[in-house]
Amino acid sequence: MPLNSHPRDWKSAFLRYETLLFVVLVAEWLLFYHYGTSTNRRGLVVGFGTLDRQFDILRHSCEIGLLALALTPVILTAGIDLSVGSLLGLCAILFGKLWHDAGLSIPLAAGLTLVCGALAGGLNAGLITQLRLPPLIVTLGTYSLFRGLAEAITHGSVTYTDFPASFLFLGQERWSGLPTQAWVFLVVGLGMWLLVHRTTFGRSFRAIGFSPEGARYAGLPVERRVALVYVLTGVIAALAALIYTARLGQAKADAGTGYELFAITAVVFGGTSIFGGRGSITGTLLGVAAIAVLKSGLATLPVVIRMNAAEEMSGLLTGALLLLALTGSVLPKLFSTLRTKR
DSSP states (O other): OOOOOOOHHHHHHTTTTHHHHHHHHHHHHHHHHHHEEEEEEEEEETTTTSSSHHHHHHHHHHHHHHHHHHHHHHHHHTOOTTTHHHHHHHHHHHHHHHHHHOOHHHHHHHHHHHHHHHHHHHHHHHHHTOOOOOHHHHHHHHHHHHHHHHHHTTTOEEEOOOOHHHHHHHSSSETTTTEHHHHHHHHHHHHHHHHHHHHHHHHHHHHHHHHHHHHHHTTTHHHHHHHHHHHHHHHHHHHHHHHHHHHHTOOTTTTTTTHHHHHHHHHHHHTTEEEEEOOHHHHHHHHHHHHHHHHHHHOOHHHHHHHHHHHHHHHHHHHHHHHHHHHHHHHHHHHHHHHOOO
16 A cells, blocks of 8 residues: 555555454454363363464364355355255265275366266256256255255265375375365465456456346356356365365265355355355455354353353354344445435
């Protein structure tokens, strides 16, 4: 920023939503740093701020973070995808079956899993763009379809395990000081940021979300770009499935259950309007971090530990955050309408 910038420029920069969200994230972390404790694998009581604890947050938030990054362009175009969690579970099962039952190598099984993710995303895209069906209804249907397929393939009981150490390295080890999957997340995050904010293709998402008809009149291929967004979401969901499987060392049909709620919450809490046309990858990353710290930090609070209610509190506060973010996106429009009527 130039040295002669007007003071109002500094004020507006500070009051940007992403800046305020970063302040909330720091305050949240400091709260848990001060009050949170946990027990490590050796039975020793350690604080929330330890390096190992921060690495655990990175490991456990990577899959939801990837889904949130994938959902950001979808929601920018005024769409929604409720099937990403179920697709993660289906892709995890397909990967395990391709490797364990079909005898394929890990790289080939992983590549075919990504292709399956793209095809599943293409199914959503075709129903939404070609048949003009509402994204909410389409992805609610595929949410059940993908989870049902995963249950049918495994008969509700088969779990694929015994993956080689070279594959488990992706989810359980460190590379250059950080958890391996954190590097994957950073690469995908950078790629999505460049796509959304530095390409004409990505910038058109806002135009489509703000006014699809206006985007068509401007010459944008709306259906094609919306379709590509859903296909990309399927590919990233499949990538998240590979990381999930590597982290836990197993592939099972219930993988990713509830992840769509956390991912959508992270996107909307990060400042992306559920109505489309407004949002940023930076905000989504901050939203993911805020929810990850909240989920991990709650499990370290003594009062929550005594109540044995970490999961319940996490779900309760995540729902509250989603409602708060949705309300925050609606109120400005409501106030604007009331002023116009006056």
